Amino acid sequence: MKTTQPLLTTNISQLKLHNRGKVRDIYEVNNDLLIVTTDRISAFDVVLPNGIPYKGQVLTGLSEYWFHYTADVTENHLITTDIDSIDNTFVRHHKDILQGRSMLVKKVNVIPVECIIRGYLAGSGWKEYQKFQSICGIKLPAGLKESDKLPEPIFTPSTKAHTGHDENIPVSEVINLIGKTLTDELKEKSLKIYSKASEYAKSRGIIICDTKFEWGITNNNKTMLIDEVLTPDSSRFWPLEFYTPGKPQPSYDKQFIRDYLESIHWDKNPPAPALPPDIIQKTSEKYLNAYKTLTGKSLI
Template identity: 45%
Template sequence: MATGRLVGVKPLHSGKVRDLYQADDGLLLMVASDRISAFDHVLTPEIPDKGKILTQLSLWWFEQLADVVPNHLVAPGEDGRSMLCRPLRMVPVECVARGYLTGSGLAGYRRTGEVCGIALPPGLEDGSRLPEPIFTPTTKAPVGEHDEPMTYAQVADEVGEEVARELRRITLAVYERGARIARERGIVVADTKIELGWDDNGVLTLGDEVLTPDSSRFWPLEEWRPGRPQPSFDKQYVRDWLLSPASGWNPSSGEAPPPLPPEVVERTRQRYVEAYERLTGRSFSP
Protein backbone atom coordinates (compact mmCIF):
# COMPACT_ATOMS: atom_id res chain seq x y z
CA MET A 1 0.00 0.00 0.00
CA ALA A 2 1.31 3.45 -0.89
CA THR A 3 0.68 4.88 2.55
CA GLY A 4 2.46 8.14 1.81
CA ARG A 5 -0.36 9.04 -0.63
CA LEU A 6 -3.15 7.29 1.32
CA VAL A 7 -4.30 5.36 -1.75
CA GLY A 8 -7.47 3.29 -1.32
CA VAL A 9 -8.28 4.43 2.21
CA LYS A 10 -11.01 6.56 3.76
CA PRO A 11 -10.72 8.67 6.91
CA LEU A 12 -12.35 7.25 10.03
CA HIS A 13 -11.14 9.31 12.96
CA SER A 14 -8.72 12.09 13.84
CA GLY A 15 -7.44 12.01 17.41
CA LYS A 16 -5.13 14.23 19.40
CA VAL A 17 -2.06 12.66 17.80
CA ARG A 18 -3.13 9.90 15.38
CA ASP A 19 -5.31 9.82 12.30
CA LEU A 20 -7.10 6.59 11.47
CA TYR A 21 -8.10 5.41 8.00
CA GLN A 22 -9.86 2.28 6.73
CA ALA A 23 -8.45 0.40 3.78
CA ASP A 24 -10.55 -1.34 1.14
CA ASP A 25 -9.69 -4.75 2.63
CA GLY A 26 -10.94 -3.79 6.11
CA LEU A 27 -7.52 -3.19 7.60
CA LEU A 28 -6.76 0.07 9.36
CA LEU A 29 -4.06 2.58 8.56
CA MET A 30 -2.85 4.44 11.65
CA VAL A 31 -0.82 7.59 10.96
CA ALA A 32 1.05 9.33 13.77
CA SER A 33 1.18 13.09 13.32
CA ASP A 34 3.64 15.52 14.90
CA ARG A 35 0.88 16.96 17.10
CA ILE A 36 1.43 17.05 20.85
CA SER A 37 -1.23 17.28 23.53
CA ALA A 38 -1.23 18.22 27.21
CA PHE A 39 -3.98 18.89 29.73
CA ASP A 40 -6.56 17.71 27.17
CA HIS A 41 -5.48 20.35 24.63
CA VAL A 42 -3.70 19.88 21.30
CA LEU A 43 -0.84 22.35 21.36
CA THR A 44 0.82 24.47 18.70
CA PRO A 45 3.20 24.32 17.00
CA GLU A 46 3.85 20.64 16.28
CA ILE A 47 7.04 18.83 17.35
CA PRO A 48 9.04 17.98 14.19
CA ASP A 49 9.50 14.23 13.57
CA LYS A 50 7.49 13.27 16.67
CA GLY A 51 5.13 11.00 14.73
CA LYS A 52 7.99 9.10 13.13
CA ILE A 53 9.71 8.63 16.51
CA LEU A 54 6.52 7.29 18.11
CA THR A 55 5.87 4.89 15.25
CA GLN A 56 9.45 3.61 14.96
CA LEU A 57 9.69 3.12 18.72
CA SER A 58 6.38 1.25 18.85
CA LEU A 59 7.53 -1.02 16.02
CA TRP A 60 10.71 -1.78 17.98
CA TRP A 61 8.77 -2.53 21.16
CA PHE A 62 6.32 -4.79 19.33
CA GLU A 63 9.32 -7.01 18.55
CA GLN A 64 10.53 -6.98 22.16
CA LEU A 65 7.05 -7.88 23.45
CA ALA A 66 6.08 -10.46 20.82
CA ASP A 67 6.19 -13.32 23.34
CA VAL A 68 4.29 -11.31 25.98
CA VAL A 69 1.19 -10.22 24.05
CA PRO A 70 0.14 -10.30 20.37
CA ASN A 71 -0.17 -6.92 18.62
CA HIS A 72 -2.27 -5.44 15.84
CA LEU A 73 0.55 -4.74 13.37
CA VAL A 74 0.22 -6.09 9.83
CA ALA A 75 2.97 -4.03 8.15
CA PRO A 76 4.82 -0.75 8.71
CA GLY A 77 4.02 2.07 6.30
CA GLU A 78 6.48 3.40 3.77
CA ASP A 79 6.51 6.90 5.27
CA GLY A 80 7.99 5.96 8.65
CA ARG A 81 5.02 7.27 10.62
CA SER A 82 2.20 4.88 9.72
CA MET A 83 1.21 1.29 10.43
CA LEU A 84 -1.22 -1.02 8.66
CA CYS A 85 -3.12 -2.78 11.44
CA ARG A 86 -5.80 -5.32 12.17
CA PRO A 87 -9.00 -3.78 13.56
CA LEU A 88 -9.69 -4.51 17.23
CA ARG A 89 -12.74 -4.20 19.45
CA MET A 90 -11.17 -2.00 22.08
CA VAL A 91 -11.50 -2.62 25.80
CA PRO A 92 -13.43 0.26 27.47
CA VAL A 93 -10.65 0.75 30.06
CA GLU A 94 -7.30 2.56 29.97
CA CYS A 95 -4.76 0.01 31.16
CA VAL A 96 -2.01 1.67 33.23
CA ALA A 97 0.91 0.18 35.16
CA ARG A 98 3.03 2.11 37.66
CA GLY A 99 6.38 1.17 39.08
CA TYR A 100 7.11 4.59 40.58
CA LEU A 101 4.97 7.18 42.32
CA THR A 102 4.35 10.46 40.49
CA GLY A 103 1.69 12.43 38.64
CA SER A 104 -1.93 11.63 39.39
CA GLY A 105 -0.86 8.55 41.33
CA LEU A 106 1.14 10.72 43.70
CA ALA A 107 -1.79 13.12 44.10
CA GLY A 108 -4.11 10.24 45.00
CA TYR A 109 -1.58 8.78 47.43
CA ARG A 110 -1.19 12.12 49.21
CA ARG A 111 -4.96 12.33 49.66
CA THR A 112 -5.73 8.78 50.72
CA GLY A 113 -2.56 6.68 50.99
CA GLU A 114 -3.87 4.66 48.05
CA VAL A 115 -3.71 4.60 44.26
CA CYS A 116 -6.78 3.17 42.51
CA GLY A 117 -7.78 1.44 45.74
CA ILE A 118 -4.34 -0.11 46.30
CA ALA A 119 -2.89 0.80 49.71
CA LEU A 120 0.78 1.85 49.60
CA PRO A 121 3.35 2.13 52.41
CA PRO A 122 3.58 5.45 54.25
CA GLY A 123 6.41 7.89 53.61
CA LEU A 124 6.63 7.62 49.83
CA GLU A 125 7.72 10.71 47.90
CA ASP A 126 7.53 12.03 44.37
CA GLY A 127 9.59 9.57 42.33
CA SER A 128 9.67 6.78 44.93
CA ARG A 129 9.98 3.27 43.56
CA LEU A 130 6.99 1.17 44.56
CA PRO A 131 7.43 -2.16 46.38
CA GLU A 132 6.15 -3.80 43.18
CA PRO A 133 4.47 -2.55 39.98
CA ILE A 134 0.74 -1.98 40.32
CA PHE A 135 -2.20 -1.96 37.91
CA THR A 136 -3.89 1.47 38.07
CA PRO A 137 -6.57 1.62 35.36
CA THR A 138 -8.67 4.63 34.41
CA THR A 139 -11.84 5.32 32.52
CA LYS A 140 -11.71 6.18 28.82
CA ALA A 141 -13.09 9.70 28.85
CA PRO A 142 -14.44 11.43 25.74
CA VAL A 143 -12.08 13.88 24.01
CA GLY A 144 -11.69 17.02 26.12
CA GLU A 145 -12.58 15.31 29.39
CA HIS A 146 -10.34 13.73 32.03
CA ASP A 147 -9.83 10.02 32.56
CA GLU A 148 -10.84 9.06 36.10
CA PRO A 149 -9.06 6.45 38.28
CA MET A 150 -10.72 3.06 38.59
CA THR A 151 -10.31 0.34 41.19
CA TYR A 152 -9.80 -3.25 40.10
CA ALA A 153 -13.31 -4.03 41.36
CA GLN A 154 -14.74 -1.32 39.10
CA VAL A 155 -12.90 -2.80 36.11
CA ALA A 156 -14.31 -6.23 36.97
CA ASP A 157 -17.80 -4.73 37.11
CA GLU A 158 -17.21 -3.13 33.70
CA VAL A 159 -15.74 -6.09 31.78
CA GLY A 160 -16.11 -9.14 34.04
CA GLU A 161 -13.69 -10.75 36.48
CA GLU A 162 -11.95 -13.00 33.94
CA VAL A 163 -11.23 -10.16 31.50
CA ALA A 164 -10.18 -7.82 34.31
CA ARG A 165 -7.68 -10.40 35.52
CA GLU A 166 -6.22 -10.71 32.01
CA LEU A 167 -6.03 -6.94 31.57
CA ARG A 168 -4.06 -6.68 34.80
CA ARG A 169 -1.78 -9.59 33.93
CA ILE A 170 -0.96 -8.32 30.43
CA THR A 171 -0.49 -4.71 31.52
CA LEU A 172 1.93 -5.64 34.30
CA ALA A 173 3.79 -8.08 32.03
CA VAL A 174 4.26 -5.37 29.38
CA TYR A 175 5.44 -2.91 32.01
CA GLU A 176 7.86 -5.34 33.65
CA ARG A 177 9.42 -6.39 30.32
CA GLY A 178 9.66 -2.78 29.17
CA ALA A 179 11.04 -1.50 32.47
CA ARG A 180 13.72 -4.19 32.55
CA ILE A 181 14.90 -3.52 29.00
CA ALA A 182 14.82 0.25 29.49
CA ARG A 183 16.75 0.11 32.77
CA GLU A 184 19.54 -1.79 31.01
CA ARG A 185 19.73 1.23 28.67
CA GLY A 186 19.74 3.87 31.41
CA ILE A 187 16.05 4.76 31.41
CA VAL A 188 13.53 4.38 34.24
CA VAL A 189 9.99 3.65 33.05
CA ALA A 190 7.98 5.24 35.82
CA ASP A 191 4.60 4.26 34.38
CA THR A 192 2.98 3.37 31.09
CA LYS A 193 -0.43 3.17 29.48
CA ILE A 194 -1.39 0.54 26.90
CA GLU A 195 -4.42 -0.04 24.70
CA LEU A 196 -5.87 -3.55 24.48
CA GLY A 197 -8.66 -4.92 22.32
CA TRP A 198 -10.10 -8.19 21.08
CA ASP A 199 -9.21 -9.43 17.61
CA ASP A 200 -11.58 -11.39 15.38
CA ASN A 201 -10.74 -14.56 17.34
CA GLY A 202 -11.47 -12.98 20.72
CA VAL A 203 -7.80 -12.74 21.70
CA LEU A 204 -6.74 -9.72 23.76
CA THR A 205 -4.29 -7.86 21.54
CA LEU A 206 -2.01 -4.85 21.96
CA GLY A 207 -3.06 -1.86 19.84
CA ASP A 208 -2.20 1.77 19.21
CA GLU A 209 1.32 2.58 20.50
CA VAL A 210 3.43 1.06 23.26
CA LEU A 211 6.14 2.33 25.61
CA THR A 212 6.63 5.67 23.87
CA PRO A 213 7.29 9.10 25.39
CA ASP A 214 3.61 9.90 24.79
CA SER A 215 2.26 6.86 26.64
CA SER A 216 4.94 6.53 29.34
CA ARG A 217 7.07 8.51 31.74
CA PHE A 218 10.77 7.99 30.95
CA TRP A 219 13.40 9.24 33.40
CA PRO A 220 17.20 9.15 33.01
CA LEU A 221 18.37 6.50 35.48
CA GLU A 222 21.53 8.40 36.38
CA GLU A 223 19.47 11.43 37.48
CA TRP A 224 16.68 9.62 39.35
CA ARG A 225 16.34 11.09 42.85
CA PRO A 226 13.12 10.50 44.85
CA GLY A 227 11.67 13.50 46.62
CA ARG A 228 11.50 15.86 43.64
CA PRO A 229 10.13 16.08 40.11
CA GLN A 230 12.37 14.00 37.82
CA PRO A 231 14.09 15.06 34.60
CA SER A 232 12.36 13.25 31.76
CA PHE A 233 12.49 12.12 28.14
CA ASP A 234 8.77 12.58 27.61
CA LYS A 235 6.22 15.36 27.26
CA GLN A 236 6.42 16.16 30.97
CA TYR A 237 8.85 18.86 29.86
CA VAL A 238 6.00 20.50 27.92
CA ARG A 239 3.60 20.12 30.87
CA ASP A 240 6.16 21.73 33.18
CA TRP A 241 6.58 24.70 30.83
CA LEU A 242 2.83 25.20 30.57
CA LEU A 243 2.56 25.25 34.37
CA SER A 244 5.49 27.65 34.78
CA PRO A 245 5.16 31.44 35.12
CA ALA A 246 6.91 31.73 31.74
CA SER A 247 3.82 30.43 29.91
CA GLY A 248 1.40 32.80 31.64
CA TRP A 249 -1.30 30.12 31.33
CA ASN A 250 -3.73 28.95 33.99
CA PRO A 251 -5.07 25.41 33.31
CA SER A 252 -8.32 26.25 35.10
CA SER A 253 -8.94 29.39 33.04
CA GLY A 254 -10.82 27.57 30.30
CA GLU A 255 -8.59 29.22 27.73
CA ALA A 256 -6.42 27.40 25.21
CA PRO A 257 -2.72 27.12 26.10
CA PRO A 258 -0.29 29.56 24.45
CA PRO A 259 1.94 28.47 21.55
CA LEU A 260 5.10 26.65 22.57
CA PRO A 261 8.26 28.77 22.17
CA PRO A 262 10.83 27.53 19.62
CA GLU A 263 13.26 26.47 22.36
CA VAL A 264 10.59 24.33 24.06
CA VAL A 265 9.73 22.72 20.72
CA GLU A 266 13.38 21.91 19.99
CA ARG A 267 14.17 20.62 23.48
CA THR A 268 11.07 18.43 23.42
CA ARG A 269 12.14 16.98 20.07
CA GLN A 270 15.63 16.33 21.46
CA ARG A 271 14.14 14.43 24.41
CA TYR A 272 12.03 12.23 22.13
CA VAL A 273 15.03 11.51 19.91
CA GLU A 274 17.24 10.66 22.88
CA ALA A 275 14.62 8.27 24.29
CA TYR A 276 14.43 6.50 20.93
CA GLU A 277 18.20 6.26 20.52
CA ARG A 278 18.88 5.11 24.08
CA LEU A 279 16.23 2.42 23.96
CA THR A 280 16.83 1.03 20.50
CA GLY A 281 20.57 1.64 20.16
CA ARG A 282 19.84 3.09 16.71
CA SER A 283 20.44 6.59 15.36
CA PHE A 284 17.25 8.43 14.49
CA SER A 285 17.13 9.53 10.86
CA PRO A 286 14.16 11.73 9.87
Protein backbone atom coordinates (compact mmCIF):
# COMPACT_ATOMS: atom_id res chain seq x y z
CA MET A 1 0.00 0.00 0.00
CA LYS A 2 1.66 3.22 -1.14
CA THR A 3 -0.08 5.75 1.07
CA THR A 4 -2.57 6.09 3.88
CA GLN A 5 -3.80 9.43 2.51
CA PRO A 6 -7.56 8.97 2.00
CA LEU A 7 -8.91 9.42 -1.53
CA LEU A 8 -11.88 11.78 -1.39
CA THR A 9 -12.67 12.16 -5.07
CA THR A 10 -11.60 11.06 -8.55
CA ASN A 11 -11.63 12.98 -11.77
CA ILE A 12 -10.82 10.84 -14.80
CA SER A 13 -11.67 13.41 -17.45
CA GLN A 14 -11.16 10.97 -20.37
CA LEU A 15 -14.03 8.79 -19.10
CA LYS A 16 -17.69 9.76 -18.97
CA LEU A 17 -18.88 10.19 -15.40
CA HIS A 18 -22.02 8.08 -15.00
CA ASN A 19 -22.77 9.03 -11.40
CA ARG A 20 -21.08 10.41 -8.30
CA GLY A 21 -22.69 9.01 -5.15
CA LYS A 22 -21.98 9.50 -1.47
CA VAL A 23 -19.04 7.07 -1.61
CA ARG A 24 -18.63 5.87 -5.23
CA ASP A 25 -17.60 7.57 -8.45
CA ILE A 26 -18.97 5.57 -11.38
CA TYR A 27 -17.60 5.89 -14.93
CA GLU A 28 -18.71 4.44 -18.24
CA VAL A 29 -16.15 2.11 -19.84
CA ASN A 30 -17.13 0.66 -23.21
CA ASN A 31 -20.57 -0.90 -22.48
CA ASP A 32 -19.79 -1.49 -18.81
CA LEU A 33 -19.40 0.58 -15.65
CA LEU A 34 -16.30 1.20 -13.55
CA ILE A 35 -17.25 1.61 -9.88
CA VAL A 36 -14.51 3.46 -8.00
CA THR A 37 -14.98 3.31 -4.24
CA THR A 38 -13.43 6.37 -2.61
CA ASP A 39 -12.62 6.76 1.09
CA ARG A 40 -15.55 9.12 1.62
CA ILE A 41 -17.89 8.24 4.46
CA SER A 42 -21.44 9.36 5.08
CA ALA A 43 -23.59 9.32 8.18
CA PHE A 44 -27.25 10.27 8.47
CA ASP A 45 -27.27 10.83 4.69
CA VAL A 46 -24.57 13.52 4.86
CA VAL A 47 -21.04 13.05 3.47
CA LEU A 48 -18.45 13.89 6.12
CA PRO A 49 -15.49 16.17 5.33
CA ASN A 50 -12.89 13.54 6.30
CA GLY A 51 -12.11 10.32 4.48
CA ILE A 52 -11.31 7.02 6.20
CA PRO A 53 -7.96 5.52 5.06
CA TYR A 54 -8.28 2.13 3.28
CA LYS A 55 -12.10 2.23 3.37
CA GLY A 56 -12.43 2.06 -0.42
CA GLN A 57 -10.13 -0.95 -0.62
CA VAL A 58 -12.01 -2.72 2.19
CA LEU A 59 -15.42 -2.22 0.57
CA THR A 60 -14.15 -3.32 -2.84
CA GLY A 61 -12.21 -6.30 -1.50
CA LEU A 62 -15.09 -7.55 0.65
CA SER A 63 -17.63 -7.10 -2.15
CA GLU A 64 -15.41 -9.09 -4.51
CA TYR A 65 -15.01 -11.79 -1.86
CA TRP A 66 -18.75 -12.11 -1.25
CA PHE A 67 -19.66 -11.94 -4.96
CA HIS A 68 -17.51 -15.04 -5.49
CA TYR A 69 -18.77 -16.73 -2.31
CA THR A 70 -22.46 -16.29 -3.21
CA ALA A 71 -22.14 -16.99 -6.96
CA ASP A 72 -23.90 -20.34 -6.52
CA VAL A 73 -26.97 -18.52 -5.14
CA THR A 74 -27.24 -15.81 -7.79
CA GLU A 75 -25.46 -14.14 -10.66
CA ASN A 76 -23.86 -10.78 -9.95
CA HIS A 77 -22.58 -7.84 -11.96
CA LEU A 78 -18.85 -8.20 -11.20
CA ILE A 79 -16.54 -8.60 -14.22
CA THR A 80 -13.11 -7.91 -12.71
CA THR A 81 -11.18 -5.91 -10.12
CA ASP A 82 -7.91 -6.26 -12.08
CA ILE A 83 -7.18 -2.92 -13.73
CA ASP A 84 -4.58 -4.44 -16.10
CA SER A 85 -7.23 -6.70 -17.63
CA ILE A 86 -9.58 -3.84 -18.55
CA ASP A 87 -9.54 -3.01 -22.24
CA ASN A 88 -9.25 0.76 -21.86
CA THR A 89 -6.05 2.81 -22.05
CA PHE A 90 -7.35 5.61 -19.81
CA VAL A 91 -8.36 3.20 -17.06
CA ARG A 92 -4.94 1.51 -17.11
CA HIS A 93 -3.25 4.92 -17.16
CA HIS A 94 -4.84 5.67 -13.76
CA LYS A 95 -3.95 2.30 -12.26
CA ASP A 96 -2.14 3.87 -9.28
CA ILE A 97 -5.44 5.41 -8.12
CA LEU A 98 -7.84 2.70 -9.27
CA GLN A 99 -6.20 -0.62 -8.38
CA GLY A 100 -7.69 -2.18 -5.26
CA ARG A 101 -10.68 0.14 -5.05
CA SER A 102 -12.39 -0.42 -8.42
CA MET A 103 -14.74 -2.95 -9.96
CA LEU A 104 -15.62 -3.26 -13.63
CA VAL A 105 -19.26 -4.37 -13.67
CA LYS A 106 -22.02 -5.14 -16.12
CA LYS A 107 -24.45 -2.31 -16.79
CA VAL A 108 -27.98 -3.35 -15.75
CA ASN A 109 -31.30 -1.69 -14.96
CA VAL A 110 -31.42 -1.01 -11.22
CA ILE A 111 -34.48 -2.36 -9.40
CA PRO A 112 -35.76 0.53 -7.20
CA VAL A 113 -36.00 -1.53 -4.01
CA GLU A 114 -33.42 -2.11 -1.28
CA CYS A 115 -33.68 -5.63 0.08
CA ILE A 116 -32.92 -5.46 3.78
CA ILE A 117 -32.55 -8.70 5.72
CA ARG A 118 -32.60 -8.52 9.52
CA GLY A 119 -31.42 -11.40 11.67
CA TYR A 120 -31.23 -9.53 14.98
CA LEU A 121 -33.16 -6.79 16.73
CA ALA A 122 -31.25 -3.51 16.39
CA GLY A 123 -31.38 0.04 15.10
CA SER A 124 -34.69 1.28 13.72
CA GLY A 125 -36.07 -2.26 14.04
CA TRP A 126 -35.52 -2.20 17.81
CA LYS A 127 -37.16 1.24 18.06
CA GLU A 128 -40.22 0.04 16.16
CA TYR A 129 -40.41 -3.22 18.14
CA GLN A 130 -40.54 -1.30 21.42
CA LYS A 131 -43.59 0.63 20.21
CA PHE A 132 -45.48 -1.93 18.15
CA GLN A 133 -43.88 -5.37 18.77
CA SER A 134 -43.19 -5.51 15.04
CA ILE A 135 -40.66 -4.53 12.37
CA CYS A 136 -42.08 -3.06 9.16
CA GLY A 137 -45.45 -4.51 10.10
CA ILE A 138 -44.05 -8.03 10.69
CA LYS A 139 -45.30 -9.19 14.10
CA LEU A 140 -42.63 -10.59 16.42
CA PRO A 141 -42.80 -12.52 19.72
CA ALA A 142 -43.24 -10.50 22.91
CA GLY A 143 -40.39 -10.07 25.36
CA LEU A 144 -37.45 -9.73 22.95
CA LYS A 145 -34.49 -7.66 24.14
CA GLU A 146 -32.30 -5.26 22.17
CA SER A 147 -29.82 -7.20 19.98
CA ASP A 148 -31.72 -10.50 20.42
CA LYS A 149 -31.55 -12.95 17.55
CA LEU A 150 -34.89 -13.08 15.71
CA PRO A 151 -36.71 -16.44 15.47
CA GLU A 152 -35.76 -16.35 11.77
CA PRO A 153 -34.34 -13.69 9.44
CA ILE A 154 -36.96 -11.29 8.03
CA PHE A 155 -37.23 -9.40 4.73
CA THR A 156 -37.92 -5.69 5.32
CA PRO A 157 -37.59 -3.83 2.02
CA SER A 158 -37.10 -0.11 1.66
CA THR A 159 -37.07 2.38 -1.15
CA LYS A 160 -35.44 5.74 -1.79
CA ALA A 161 -37.69 8.70 -1.03
CA HIS A 162 -37.24 11.97 -2.92
CA THR A 163 -35.25 13.39 0.00
CA GLY A 164 -32.62 10.67 -0.35
CA HIS A 165 -33.55 8.95 2.91
CA ASP A 166 -34.51 5.29 2.81
CA GLU A 167 -38.12 4.52 3.69
CA ASN A 168 -39.33 1.13 4.91
CA ILE A 169 -42.19 -0.14 2.78
CA PRO A 170 -44.47 -3.19 3.13
CA VAL A 171 -43.96 -6.12 0.77
CA SER A 172 -47.36 -5.32 -0.77
CA GLU A 173 -45.92 -2.00 -1.99
CA VAL A 174 -42.90 -3.77 -3.48
CA ILE A 175 -45.30 -6.03 -5.38
CA ASN A 176 -47.09 -2.93 -6.69
CA LEU A 177 -43.74 -1.52 -7.84
CA ILE A 178 -42.12 -4.54 -9.49
CA GLY A 179 -44.68 -7.40 -9.52
CA LYS A 180 -45.11 -10.48 -7.34
CA THR A 181 -42.82 -12.83 -9.29
CA LEU A 182 -39.80 -10.53 -9.05
CA THR A 183 -40.58 -9.63 -5.42
CA ASP A 184 -40.68 -13.31 -4.46
CA GLU A 185 -37.41 -13.96 -6.30
CA LEU A 186 -35.59 -11.06 -4.60
CA LYS A 187 -36.89 -12.07 -1.17
CA GLU A 188 -35.88 -15.71 -1.62
CA LYS A 189 -32.41 -14.93 -2.98
CA SER A 190 -31.73 -12.20 -0.40
CA LEU A 191 -32.64 -14.56 2.46
CA LYS A 192 -30.49 -17.34 0.96
CA ILE A 193 -27.45 -15.07 0.61
CA TYR A 194 -27.88 -13.76 4.16
CA SER A 195 -28.20 -17.28 5.53
CA LYS A 196 -25.11 -18.56 3.70
CA ALA A 197 -23.00 -15.49 4.52
CA SER A 198 -24.12 -15.37 8.18
CA GLU A 199 -23.14 -18.97 8.77
CA TYR A 200 -19.72 -18.37 7.25
CA ALA A 201 -19.18 -15.05 9.08
CA LYS A 202 -20.10 -16.64 12.41
CA SER A 203 -17.45 -19.30 11.84
CA ARG A 204 -14.98 -16.41 11.49
CA GLY A 205 -16.20 -14.67 14.67
CA ILE A 206 -18.57 -12.07 13.18
CA ILE A 207 -22.35 -11.79 13.56
CA ILE A 208 -24.09 -10.18 10.59
CA CYS A 209 -26.92 -8.42 12.41
CA ASP A 210 -28.54 -7.11 9.24
CA THR A 211 -27.60 -6.18 5.70
CA LYS A 212 -28.86 -4.51 2.55
CA PHE A 213 -28.81 -5.99 -0.96
CA GLU A 214 -29.39 -4.17 -4.22
CA TRP A 215 -30.46 -5.84 -7.43
CA GLY A 216 -30.52 -5.13 -11.12
CA ILE A 217 -32.10 -6.72 -14.14
CA THR A 218 -30.50 -7.23 -17.55
CA ASN A 219 -32.14 -6.43 -20.88
CA ASN A 220 -32.92 -10.13 -21.30
CA ASN A 221 -34.64 -10.26 -17.87
CA LYS A 222 -31.88 -11.85 -15.83
CA THR A 223 -31.70 -10.79 -12.17
CA MET A 224 -28.29 -9.83 -10.79
CA LEU A 225 -26.87 -8.87 -7.41
CA ILE A 226 -25.28 -5.42 -7.80
CA ASP A 227 -23.64 -2.54 -5.95
CA GLU A 228 -21.63 -3.55 -2.86
CA VAL A 229 -22.42 -6.65 -0.86
CA LEU A 230 -22.02 -7.54 2.84
CA THR A 231 -19.63 -4.70 3.67
CA PRO A 232 -19.35 -2.59 6.85
CA ASP A 233 -21.22 0.16 4.97
CA SER A 234 -24.20 -1.99 3.97
CA SER A 235 -24.34 -4.23 7.08
CA ARG A 236 -24.07 -4.26 10.84
CA PHE A 237 -21.16 -6.50 11.85
CA TRP A 238 -20.80 -7.49 15.51
CA PRO A 239 -17.85 -9.35 17.07
CA LEU A 240 -19.21 -12.72 18.22
CA GLU A 241 -16.96 -12.90 21.30
CA PHE A 242 -18.56 -9.78 22.84
CA TYR A 243 -22.17 -10.55 21.87
CA THR A 244 -24.46 -9.84 24.83
CA PRO A 245 -28.19 -9.36 24.14
CA GLY A 246 -30.02 -6.66 26.10
CA LYS A 247 -27.92 -3.70 24.98
CA PRO A 248 -26.24 -2.20 21.88
CA GLN A 249 -23.26 -4.20 20.59
CA PRO A 250 -19.74 -3.10 19.69
CA SER A 251 -19.40 -3.12 15.92
CA TYR A 252 -17.01 -3.28 12.98
CA ASP A 253 -19.12 -0.91 10.91
CA LYS A 254 -19.77 2.82 10.68
CA GLN A 255 -22.07 2.74 13.71
CA PHE A 256 -18.93 3.86 15.56
CA ILE A 257 -19.00 7.13 13.57
CA ARG A 258 -22.74 7.57 14.11
CA ASP A 259 -22.28 7.11 17.87
CA TYR A 260 -19.54 9.77 17.90
CA LEU A 261 -21.71 12.23 15.95
CA GLU A 262 -24.63 11.59 18.33
CA SER A 263 -22.34 12.25 21.30
CA ILE A 264 -21.47 15.77 20.05
CA HIS A 265 -25.15 16.56 19.38
CA TRP A 266 -24.72 17.46 15.71
CA ASP A 267 -28.14 18.35 14.24
CA LYS A 268 -27.55 15.99 11.25
CA ASN A 269 -27.82 18.82 8.73
CA PRO A 270 -24.99 19.77 6.36
CA PRO A 271 -22.27 20.74 6.69
CA ALA A 272 -21.09 17.81 8.78
CA PRO A 273 -18.45 18.42 11.47
CA ALA A 274 -14.86 17.32 10.95
CA LEU A 275 -13.86 14.07 12.65
CA PRO A 276 -11.01 14.02 15.20
CA PRO A 277 -7.88 12.08 14.14
CA ASP A 278 -8.46 9.32 16.74
CA ILE A 279 -12.01 8.66 15.47
CA ILE A 280 -10.70 8.48 11.88
CA GLN A 281 -7.94 6.06 12.90
CA LYS A 282 -10.22 3.81 14.97
CA THR A 283 -12.78 3.68 12.17
CA SER A 284 -10.08 2.73 9.66
CA GLU A 285 -8.90 -0.03 12.01
CA LYS A 286 -12.45 -1.38 12.35
CA TYR A 287 -12.86 -1.62 8.56
CA LEU A 288 -9.46 -3.30 8.16
CA ASN A 289 -10.23 -5.72 11.01
CA ALA A 290 -13.54 -6.68 9.42
CA TYR A 291 -11.75 -7.44 6.14
CA LYS A 292 -9.04 -9.49 7.81
CA THR A 293 -11.46 -11.40 10.05
CA LEU A 294 -13.76 -12.36 7.19
CA THR A 295 -11.21 -13.11 4.46
CA GLY A 296 -8.22 -14.27 6.51
CA LYS A 297 -6.02 -11.80 4.59
CA SER A 298 -4.48 -8.44 5.54
CA LEU A 299 -4.94 -5.45 3.25
CA ILE A 300 -1.89 -3.67 4.66
